Amino acid sequence: MAEAKSGRDIIRGLLDPASIGRRARVEGWVRTRRTGKDFTFLEVNDGSSLANLQVVADASLPGYSEIPHITTGSSVIVSGTIVESQGKGQAVEMQAEVVTAVQTAAPDFPLQKKRHGFEFLREISHLRVRSNTFGAVFRVRNAMFFIVHEYFQKRGFICLQAPVITASDAEGAGEMFRVTTLDSERGSGSPGGGDGAGGGEDFFGRKASLTVSGQLEAEIFAHAFHDVYSFGPTFRAENSNTSRHAAEFWMIEPEMAFCDLAGNRRLAEDFIKTIVAGTLERCGADMAFFDQRIEPGLLDKLDRLLASDFETVTYTEAVAMLEASGENFEYPVGWGLDLQSEHERYLTEKKIGRPTFVIDYPKEIKAFYMRLNDDGRTVAAMDLLVPGVGEIIGGSQREEREDALRARMAEMQIPLDEYWWYLELRKYGSVPHSGFGLGFDRALMYFTGMSNIRDVVPFPRTPGHVEF
């Protein structure tokens, strides 16, 4: 039984040759065991690193007879001395003095040595985190998560927790989940309470939904704190069973006052590069693993991203490039039509060959809050396209002129009275301001080479799936 928090050593900190000669005590789980005539090898992992600590238990150890019965998956506490490894594959190993099996895993533990398909592992989200790939995924996810916060905090941005439950639903960003305390017509409902006819008023007294974005709230904060960001869960009730869609995902949304589209682009480029560089630095072994096992060439791809100056083209220029390309696109190209993934990838991969901002889209295909350009036809939108994916960031300068915003909302039939507070931001100390959104989970896919969003989210929610 563990006397907790006292003197455990983190395995990641022991794997360096500098640890040789150190006495240590580790707590973790057995990945494999090999028993020979005179000794047993245990590969022990505590989640701190991809690499295991190899533990050597000599048959002469007191109580040795239990050790050959330790199964894969078992929890153990091991004390001993770090020595130079005799075998290959690791610099150091631990010469065990005491091996305690905390609990011996049942022999049907599903993560035996053979490799498993990701599809199978999705069915056991509670165990897949103990595999090499998912250990690496969630260590990188954690590092990237914190680097995002560090990035903004170092630059004086204030983090706001935008509300998850919202009454706004006119943003047009897709279908929304309804939040209610009423029974639904066809749901199982809760047996008690209510009057049997639906249970009275709903909790909020009006329709409430799960948010699709924290942007509008971030705009409020930007008008008080200048530079702010929201980083939290957002939702889409789209019935899309693709490898890139999840119903629940985290969005990074900075918003900056006194900032135009050029400033927005500069921040987005610096941000992406800083996050990539930081992740490579802190998660070197995990990133090398992804490069070897998941996406050969990943590290080159990221190095090229770091070395490139991002390009900027207008939507109008982009359409001209596509029309002149001679490519056979599946979807039509033409001024006024939205760019499809195939178009975005042609531009960033074949035509331009590096990350590219496309700016100044036709107002008809963008949201009501984007700032109308002087041409009266386009808005100050920006999408960042990167090779291998297409769009990774979407942003804009926001319409800060009250009259222009009212006119645009009326044109798009956005109910003005629901957005009274959004309009008031333009009445009391309005400023040019800009921001963007980056889907955290999709960025993680790009950074790790994992090709299914279900494999970078701890417990993914997709149509028909809400287990764990």
Place this chain on the structure above:
Amino acid sequence: MAEAKSGRDIIRGLLDPASIGRRARVEGWVRTRRTGKDFTFLEVNDGSSLANLQVVADASLPGYSEIPHITTGSSVIVSGTIVESQGKGQAVEMQAEVVTAVQTAAPDFPLQKKRHGFEFLREISHLRVRSNTFGAVFRVRNAMFFIVHEYFQKRGFICLQAPVITASDAEGAGEMFRVTTLDSERGSGSPGGGDGAGGGEDFFGRKASLTVSGQLEAEIFAHAFHDVYSFGPTFRAENSNTSRHAAEFWMIEPEMAFCDLAGNRRLAEDFIKTIVAGTLERCGADMAFFDQRIEPGLLDKLDRLLASDFETVTYTEAVAMLEASGENFEYPVGWGLDLQSEHERYLTEKKIGRPTFVIDYPKEIKAFYMRLNDDGRTVAAMDLLVPGVGEIIGGSQREEREDALRARMAEMQIPLDEYWWYLELRKYGSVPHSGFGLGFDRALMYFTGMSNIRDVVPFPRTPGHVEF
């Protein structure tokens, strides 16, 4: 018009006498204007600090005639030189060279100089962030938020984003919000789509709700990464209109493998003290403001917390203390009954006089996952009580023995088949493990002296309220 991100100075960085002689350019909002015969004073705030930068614009400035018309709330860009202040109340001021009114606020801007009640300010959540109190609240909230992440990251904890949408609902932590894509019986419903009789299957094909806790998912991660934490939004559909209840709030939930209740207590004490000390250090001016204006004695209260060794008593001892107290409590006291707020405050304020862990509660009044003690009657729970509030942290050592867990779940009629994965954690490498939950918003109330949770949450959700 702002050429964004180029050369703005953050006001917080200019307020020190070391800035005297510096040329600077600031962007912000006017808190007050006073126009004299030969000059105008503008108090400019950019959200970086409680203090404004006093700007002095001499009547001899080119274009001066506009400046006396700048209203409270207007957005401005000002360039000039930082000089020693002639007035009192600030060490430095800016001698303006160029003052640009970006947008002149309408004269009915609600935040004029007089102080407003918090109740009124709640109706204008989009503007209250520009007041002294709410500026301070959300700066402290941001600092505390990041200090929490730093605390865990420095210690090697992995952050997981626990799912917001969940199918679990048997934790007994209170009423849950339902998440659905179906129309509700009495709701307004969405006009299009569906077959008019409810619209087919629900999105997830089963009942889904908003999570009340990320603990169970954190337990999964702790069995792979040893030490982990969840920090995200959680929900309660309780129809409670009190100053301490919000429907949506953020919870901090660390979970540690190979950790018993004593280790859990040690972490909780160290955590609370580190967060308080860090907040005081980074937000000195804001915290002094709260001490002066919101809760006289706040800084003393927090200093005492930092200086105290937290006490630990068992529930059984606590009940004996209450029974021997001679106090006239409103609620009854007796072994087996839950402690009420008045009991908790008596213990930590009057009887013991410092923060106190109460441990080993009767199993009947605690959740199914708490570890049964050897007495067979109590579980390894811990509640941290602090003077002035009562309970601030709730935690436990979790039941890691599969048989004991099954028995307890059966006793409490928790459906075993819904928790098959939770049980499997006990079958494959189970370990003693522990964790706790701290409500971020309530902790912020305690740290700032703000007495209503609606005033520490950016956009609070309470019964009948989902504006903004």
